């Protein structure tokens with residue numbers, strides 16, 4: 016098995032460098048996969064350039080999102096509440112978390128999108144067309160990254176992870192967040208610190224700054240927005256698939272004084288509900304390197320995650336030894 020061990024950046028280096036950028040058009044595939052593994056290990060978040068998603072697909076999704084959020088509150092409420100999917104305002108989850116935002120949470124299954132679009136838009140076909148195209152694009156980026164991860168880790172089956180989110184019954188989710196302008200003179204946390212429970216998150220936002228990610232040293236670094244590119248974040252399930260070699264990135268949204276609203280589109284790539292989340296066989300080698308996590312299905316993890324507060328470390332209860340750091 017090919018193992019690429021990298022040295023952890025110092026606090027200072029991490030802040031000066033910011034998060035890594037990876038050019039997906041790089042021709043040397045093994046160099047590219049090494050870069051992806053290194054970025055996942057050291058930061059758990061990185062920007063990807065030269066993806067193949069047409070900008071027109073991104074703009075159509077953004078226009079549909081902007082059109083929806085510009086509607087009167089009464090009309091938007093008709094697409095809610097977000098239990099489990101639909102329009103939400105300020106409340107995040109069901110356990111008392113709140114944020115300065117409104118959002119649409121959509122399951123990525125096209126049948127679900129087609130049904131839900133009727134409550135969201137007066138032109139449901141236009142809305143569902145834009146959403147389905149965006150989901151296909153974001154899923155493509157997620158699959159590309161997961162295939163590079165698998166190659167970089169020396170795992171035999173190239174599609175071991177990407178097949179999970181390509182699966183017809185994949186439980187992937189699309190979330191469109193809309194943060195109103197922060198007219199107070201002080202920065203405020205609009206979406207609290209958390210990690211995403213799924214395998215991989217593909218994020219894209221307009222040009223309004225807000226996303227911050229925590230380094231392994233616990234320092235917050237601001238992620239400068241880039242509306243033409245995507246950002247990739249390691250989720251809890253990928254932490255388990257790599258037996259803790261990658262760690263899910265803790266992130267939050269901090270809004271500084273801005274006259275414009277922030278809009279972010281988040282694709283959360285997840286396996287089918289009955290899929291087991293256990294370290295990839297090539298990653299564990301008992302007895303020296305046993306699994307650090309008890310086996311669980313995605314459905315079990317999701318249920319546990321949804322019974323927690325946003326900022327909780329939800330993987331802790333699945334660790335074999337509770338005293339291990341990750």
Ligand SMILES: C=C1C[C@]23C[C@@]1(O)CC[C@H]2[C@@]12CC[C@H](O)[C@@](C)(C(=O)O1)[C@H]2[C@@H]3C(=O)O
Pocket residue numbers: 107108109110112120188190209210211212213283320321322323324325
């Ligand atoms: C407080 C919560 C909101 C959340 C479900 C949870 O109970 C814990 C995880 C949260 C999160 C974070 C990433 C995604 O935005 C999200 C949709 C997800 O899958 O897990 C949210 C959940 C949510 O907003 O419902």
Ligand SMILES: O=C(O)CCC(=O)C(=O)O
Pocket residue numbers: 190192206211218220225226266267268279281
């Ligand atoms: O809006 C953002 O940039 C991040 C939102 C987020 O972390 C989420 O939706 O889970």
Ligand SMILES: [Fe+2]
Pocket residue numbers: 209210211266
């Ligand atoms: Fe998140």
